[in-house]
Amino acid sequence: MRSPLRTRGPLRSPLPAADRALLRDVSLVCLASGVVGVSFGAIAVAGGLPVWVPVVMSLVVYAGxxxxxxxxxxxxxxxxxxxAATGLLLNTRTAAFSLAVxxxxxxxxxxxxxxxxxxVTDETVAFAxxxxxxxxxxxxxxxxxxxxxxVWNLCVLGGALAGSTIGDTDAFGLDAAFPAVLVALVLPAVREDARARRAALTGGAVALAVTPFVPAGVPVLLSLAGLLALGRTA
Structure with a gap:
């Protein structure tokens, strides 16, 4: 007589393979997003901003x-x-993403x-x-x-609370996180698209050229001149 366990065959997950793969991928992206969120909250508060600023910004703006x-x-x-102008300009891409989904x-x-x-973010649109x-x-x-x-908002809150105990972010090298994250966000597009690479180089050159002569924040706005190079090649 066979055991009932044998007649059932091997144990299987109640979720199809495609669903398990989706949950796995979402979990990995959430993990990466959480790490960035902690960094964002910690650096914002350690740099001198109140705890509520990065927390409210993450809830309302929600755009890394x-x-x-x-x-x-x-x-x-x-x-x-x-x-605010820089953030709004960077977020205009979500208008096209909204059309896609x-x-x-x-x-x-x-x-x-x-x-x-x-x-609507880069990740949610990609998953959809x-x-x-x-x-x-x-x-x-x-x-x-x-x-x-x-995950993003919880990790930003945790990072902001931890950042209140940090004195000088430069001593820990955390000041480099802002440019590092921004480079990481654009690097895939720059690697794969020659037009995006030309636009990034043009915008970077403009920002570097005007930095000694204009107030902080303005070079980022002027770097959008790189889009002109993108438009010509298109």
Whole structure:
């Protein structure tokens, strides 16, 4: 007589392989996002900003590159107008991202569309567009979007609380985190796209050239002149 355990065959996960792969990938991206979030909160507070500033910014703005740029400008002595303008310009790309995932949110109510629009990021759009089935696209978007939003804000809060105990960020080398993260965000596009590489080099050259002569934060805005090079090649 066979054992009942033998007749059942090998134990299997209740989730299909595709779903397990999605959860695994989302978890890995959440882990990476959490590390960056802790760094953002710690450096912002250690640089002199109140704890509530990076926390509220993360809840309301929720855009890593825009937040790093805005806080970096503030800590460098730039004004709030330059910081806000830079963040807004960096966030304009999400308008195109919203069009790419319009079908994911189009059938939902107003509240769901509002929340979904706030969750649109590079990562959530990438997860959604990687799925062929409409139902799976919606699932991928919401799972990654809610997961990343929760992890990012919790880690920013933890980093901000930890940053209040840090004296001089320069002593720990944390001041290099802002440019390092920004470089990491643009590096994939620069590597793969020659047009993006020309635009980045042009914008960087303009920023370096004007830095000694203009207030902090303005070189970042003027570096957008690199988009002119991108437009000519397009």
């Amino acid at each position: 590159s825009a937040q790093f740029s805005a806080v970096g400008i503030l800590l460098a002595g730039g004004g709030p107008v330059a910081a 319009a079908d994911v949110l189009g059938e939902r109510g107003r509240l769901a569309r509002f929340v979904g629009a706030h969750l 567009l990687a799925q062929r089935d409409p139902a799976r696209r919606r699932a991928a978007f919401w799972i990654s979007g809610l997961g990343l939003y929760a």
